[in-house]
Amino acid sequence: MIPYGKQDIRQSDIDAVVDVLTSDFLTQGPKVPGFESAVAQKVGAKHALAVNSATSALHIACLALDLGEGDWLWTTPVTFVASANCGLYCGAKVDFVDIDPKTYNIGVDSLREKLEKAAKENCLPKALVVVHLCGQPCEMLAIKALADKYDVKVIEDASHAIGGKYQGEYIGNGRYSDITVFSFHPVKIITTAEGGMALTNCDELANKMNVLRSHGIIRDPERMTHEPDGPWYYQQVHLGFNYRMTELQAALGLSQLERLDEYVAKRHTLAKRYDELLKDLPVTCPEQHADTYSGLHLYVIRLKLNELAVSHKAVFESLRAQDIGVNLHYIPVHTQPYYKKFGFKADDFPEAMSYYREAISLPMYPNLTVSEQSEVVSALKAALSL
Known part of the structure; x- marks a missing residue:
């Protein structure tokens, strides 16, 4: 995986x-x-x-x-x-x-x-x-x-x-x-x-x-x-x-x-390649704010569900089934059972919930190879076409 x-x-x-x-x-x-x-x-x-x-x-x-x-x-x-x-x-x-x-x-x-x-x-x-x-x-x-x-x-x-x-x-x-x-x-x-x-x-x-x-x-x-x-x-x-x-x-x-800057630079190289490979797919790629240089710990896409015939869950499960270890960062804290007892409701923070319903974290780490990254994108294309 x-x-x-x-x-x-x-x-x-x-x-x-x-x-x-x-x-x-x-x-x-x-x-x-x-x-x-x-x-x-x-x-x-x-x-x-x-x-x-x-x-x-x-x-x-x-x-x-x-x-x-x-x-x-x-x-x-x-x-x-x-x-x-x-x-x-x-x-x-x-x-x-x-x-x-x-x-x-x-x-x-x-x-x-x-x-x-x-x-x-x-x-x-x-x-x-x-x-x-x-x-x-x-x-x-x-x-x-x-x-x-x-x-x-x-x-x-x-x-x-x-x-x-x-x-x-x-x-x-x-x-x-x-x-x-x-x-x-x-x-x-x-x-x-x-x-x-x-x-x-x-x-x-x-x-x-x-x-x-x-x-x-x-x-x-x-x-x-x-x-x-x-x-x-x-x-x-x-x-x-x-x-x-x-x-x-x-x-x-x-x-x-000693390798901090090297690691972050490599993450940016991977992110730029993801951006290019995913530009024609029904997903939203991460935005880089003009005042910032991201550490790029994660590369999170958001599914354009209104353009898809498959659900968020189906895409996630398909990627996992294809041995792509995607994750979701994060489940909004206010929806956790421990926090719900304080009176929070899911729709208290609508932008957070919209993000949660669409987000998937794709593999992102310095040793991710070009071939592995291409495999991730191919698996995503297959998952979006279910």
Whole structure:
């Protein structure tokens, strides 16, 4: 089967991990801070904190922004559940903003209207999680202007977008948000097997997240409540978590990071070929916003169902039957049983539901060959002609 996504592991990656296995440190050694420093330097951020998943990064980001009971977190309904769950972990309430029908990210007009209404009703969100879906950066300049106007903290969920750019600058530089989160899951652009990272330009937020990711413990005497009992002494000052990244993961990440630009460029080459091969089919190809350079984690098409005699489900099932490992990113979060109990209804966010009824993620990864890509397109043509 041709999968929708796949990691690229080379001998240099294996050697980097083996070097750690034969070193003195498997965890809490020099590789994690080295990986953090390399990513921060690459994207232009002041601080980077590696953790064991992007979900963990989202959680400590919300906690660092003091999100809690009585607060609201808003995000897009078209995302993985973690983008919303991070608010619930903190005791906050969650709501959604409908998507833009072209970029599939949070719609700026929808956000503006919802913020205006919330301001009148005195229920503005404390935090907004914007998701760079498929690697396509959101319209961050407009989003930051709205966030500043209504005093809303912004987290960029850039799990799909490392290596992508907004207005010529790398995603993660913190110019338009308080915190940015990356994912290093195997199907993402670079991998640490599992893993994530939170980036910020704020010293205070970085310090909070650093403590929260490791049990809420500090070892700096200057930050303790009293003089240390001895050189062994530490204090727990917050209810933190064991969200640390291992040295093995960081070593793999450092090795992969060297090929970040290569990976993203290859994805763009594949996307351009898809665009050409699919231009005469009854599908809508991804749109590249003029201000952005997508990380292209995913290549999502939308079926023009009004031009087809087959259903969305039939096309999906046919592709799977032909050993094309397509997927659907994502089932709108507000339709999940856990969220429906909060009163959400499917038609609350019509653009998200329209997207869901038409979207299919085609295979997209750097090692996808031309022949495999042609096989994907041939299978799609057959599925559309059922």
